[in-house]
Amino acid sequence: MHKLAWILCLALAVPAAAAADGRWYRREAAAMGTSVRVELWHADAAAAEAAMEAVLAEMRRVDALMSSFRPGSELSRINREAGARAVAVSPELFALIRRAQAISALSGGAFDITYASVGHLYNFRQGIAPDDGALEQALPAVDYRSLVLDPAARSVRFARPGMRIDLGGIAKGHAVDRAIALLRARGVREALVSAGGDTRILGDHHGRPWLTGIRDPRRPPGTSAVVLPLADTAISTSGDYERYFERDGVRYHHIISPRTGRPARAARSVTILGPDATTTDALSTTVFVLGPRAGLALVERLEGIEAVIIDAAGRVHYSSGLAPP
Ligand code: AMP
Ligand code: MG
Numbered sequence: 199m200h201k202l203a204w205i206l207c208l209a210l211a212v213p214a215a216a217a218a219d220g221r222w223y224r225r226e227a228a229a230m231g232t233s234v235r236v237e238l239w240h241a242d243a244a245a246a247e248a249a250m251e252a253v254l255a256e257m258r259r260v261d262a263l264m265s266s267f268r269p270g271s272e273l274s275r276i277n278r279e280a281g282a283r284a285v286a287v288s289p290e291l292f293a294l295i296r297r298a299q300a301i302s303a304l305s306g307g308a309f310d311i312t313y314a315s316v317g318h319l320y321n322f323r324q325g326i327a328p329d330d331g332a333l334e335q336a337l338p339a340v341d342y343r344s345l346v347l348d349p350a351a352r353s354v355r356f357a358r359p360g361m362r363i364d365l366g367g368i369a370k371g372h373a374v375d376r377a378i379a380l381l382r383a384r385g386v387r388e389a390l391v392s393a394g395g396d397t398r399i400l401g402d403h404h405g406r407p408w409l410t411g412i413r414d415p416r417r418p419p420g421t422s423a424v425v426l427p428l429a430d431t432a433i434s435t436s437g438d439y440e441r442y443f444e445r446d447g448v449r450y451h452h453i454i455s456p457r458t459g460r461p462a463r464a465a466r467s468v469t470i471l472g473p474d475a476t477t478t479d480a481l482s483t484t485v486f487v488l489g490p491r492a493g494l495a496l497v498e499r500l501e502g503i504e505a506v507i508i509d510a511a512g513r514v515h516y517s518s519g520l521a522p523p
Contacts, residue, residue: 219241220239220241220242221239221240222238222239223237223238223240223243223246223247224236225237225253229254229258229261229393230260230370231261231265231267231394232393232394233393233394234253234391234392235390235391235392236249236253236254236377236389236391238250238381238386238388238389239386239387239401239404240386245384249380249381249384249386252380253380253381253391256373256377256380257373257377260369260376261369263288263290263291264291264365264369265369266314266362266363266364266366272287272288272291273291273365277314277363280354280355280356280361281356281359283355284346284348284351284353285353285354285355288352292349292352292354294369294476295311295345295347295363295365297368297476297480298365298367298480299342299345299347301480301484303342304484305484305487305488307341307342307457308455308484308487308488308492309483309484310340310341310342311345311364311368312339312340312341312342312344312345312361312362312363312456313340313364313454313456314362314364315336315337315339315340315360315362316328316333316339316454318362319332319336322441322443322450322452323441325445333459335360336360336459337459338358338360339356339359339361339362340456341358342456344356344357344358345357345361345363367453367479367480367483367484368476368479368480369479370393370395370475371432371474371475371476371477371479371480372475372479374391374396374432374479375398375474375475375476377391377398378391378398378400378475381400382400386400387400388400388401388402388404389401390408394440395434395435395436395437395440395479395482396432396433396434396475396478397410397432397433397434397475398431398433398475399430399432399433401430402429403429407428408428408429409425409426409427409428410425410426410427410428410433411423411425411426412425412426412469412506413435413437413439414508415438415439415466415467415508415512416439416466423514424469424506424514426520428471431472431473432471432473432474432475432477432478433470433478434469434470434475434478434479434481434482435469435470435482436453436467436468436483436486437466437467437468438451438453438465438466438467439451439466439467440452442461449461453487454487455487462486462487463510464489464490464510465486465489465490465493465508465510466508466509466510466512467486467508468482468483468486468493468506468508469482469505469506469507470485470497470504470505471503471504471505471520472502472503472504478503481505484496485497485505485507489509490507490509490515493507494507494515494517498518503517504516504517504519505520506520
């Protein structure tokens, strides 16, 4: 049935694409350590190409600013220097760190960019996880309350030794929001931008909703567990299949519980719907850490936010705004 829905979507898109007022343009490229996709409706080929190019350039700019893997990024400078002194940063980076801190406060620390104080001990590509001793030593530095922000100086300081931060749980959503703002400013009214698991849809699919699939976490990419019709929304999925290795039957993946320093175990994937991708990106990671019960309780408290959670046993949970009556 889900496959059918996709086919239907494609079939319906063909006549629309031939309409006189424009057509769909599509680009896919590597950026921010993932695959970035831009689709937009435009009347003018050159303007469409320029807009897609601008989106990719914007993604690369955000990555150069916020990547923890790039020694030259502002974020890396914080990680090098903020243990010794307050580091002044750009308004954009400061604002995103503040946003992350707000989500930490909202979630009782389930989302915590200082998770990186233990996170850097993992290497998923090489199959490396810290032993108990290394974890115990590093864990006290995971504490968002010890990340000191000074709005007047726009500076960041670490109040604990061994502290690090990483924006992997929120920066892609921010980049997607920036891309949508940029497209809007160029007069684009229908578009989809995604970076890895973070997507934002501007307008609709030319008179119809976009049909967006949520992957089945234990089946190959392309197999949807759920298909949602969407317009004018952001949607993010966090999954335990994105970056992981297995040892002795245990899956070590990239979403870390700040309390234990170990991969969070209560879910396989969490999808969040909301008004902007910065919010949905951060909340998908947050709800993944919280698990279905506490995660859904948080989602129900938040206006305009919905969730689809696939739990550790493969059961699907919906928030009340999505659940069938
Ligand atoms: P996402 O795919 O949006 O869930 O992001 C996962 C990424 O978020 C990881 O690769 C880490 O960079 C980062 N991350 C992992 N655990 C946490 C956490 N508890 N709080 C904030 N960020 C995290
Ligand atoms: Mg996220």
